[in-house]
Amino acid sequence: MSLRKHTEVAVGVLIRADDALLLTSRPEGKPCAGYWEFPGGKLEDGESVEQALRRELIEELGITIGAAEVWKVTEHDYPHALVRLHWCKVRDWQGTFDMREGQSMAWQQLPLDVKPVLPGSLPVLQWLAQERGMAFDAEHYTRHLPEATPGL
Numbered sequence: 001m002s003l004r005k006h007t008e009v010a011v012g013v014l015i016r017a018d019d020a021l022l023l024t025s026r027p028e029g030k031p032c033a034g035y036w037e038f039p040g041g042k043l044e045d046g047e048s049v050e051q052a053l054r055r056e057l058i059e060e061l062g063i064t065i066g067a068a069e070v071w072k073v074t075e076h077d078y079p080h081a082l083v084r085l086h087w088c089k090v091r092d093w094q095g096t097f098d099m100r101e102g103q104s105m106a107w108q109q110l111p112l113d114v115k116p117v118l119p120g121s122l123p124v125l126q127w128l129a130q131e132r133g134m135a136f137d138a139e140h141y142t143r144h145l146p147e148a149t150p151g152l
């Protein structure tokens with residue numbers, strides 16, 4: 001039995017009217033810097049997933065989201081943390097995107113062009129592809145992974 005405590009993370013799948021998805025790059029100084037991910041971050045004490053996601057997206061992107069409900073929950077065991085990811089689809093937000101942590105952003109259709117993507121995000125890319133009647137090729141995302149990535 002693993003005694004590691006889960007780190008709870010709220011993640012937003014922002015979906016534009018043309019179905020494009022928002023990906024952002026992980027800033028320098030965080031584990032897996034340079035990897036692409038969906039925006040979000042860790043829950044603080046006493047926060048709900050929706051509250052944490054709203055706070056993180058203001059802090060990181062400068063936007064305020066409307067209602068967000070948890071869509072899927074996944075887990076991933078990284079050397080740096082055992083994470084439980086609470087995934088919310090978000091179609092409604094206000095404000096102008098402002099990358100406040102020096103990250104990059106990219107609106108992407110599936111399959112994503114940006115690489116590498118955090119391995120903990122692959123199950124969600126598979127579900128999104130399924131919903132769109134598209135094949136999912138995990139190799140598309142893993143074959144160019146750096147051989148030794150600190151923190152992965």
Ligand SMILES: Nc1nc2c([nH]c(=O)n2[C@H]2C[C@H](O)[C@@H](COP(=O)(O)OP(=O)(O)OP(=O)(O)O)O2)c(=O)[nH]1
Pocket residue numbers: 009010011030031036037038039040041042043076078081083085118119120121
């Ligand atoms: N935001 C986000 N995190 C993800 C995704 N996939 C995935 O495995 N994770 C993992 C990576 C990290 O271990 C964890 C998120 O933690 P984080 O360090 O980015 O959170 P944070 O912004 O609150 O960080 P900080 O306050 O400690 O700097 O979740 C994803 O698509 N988006």
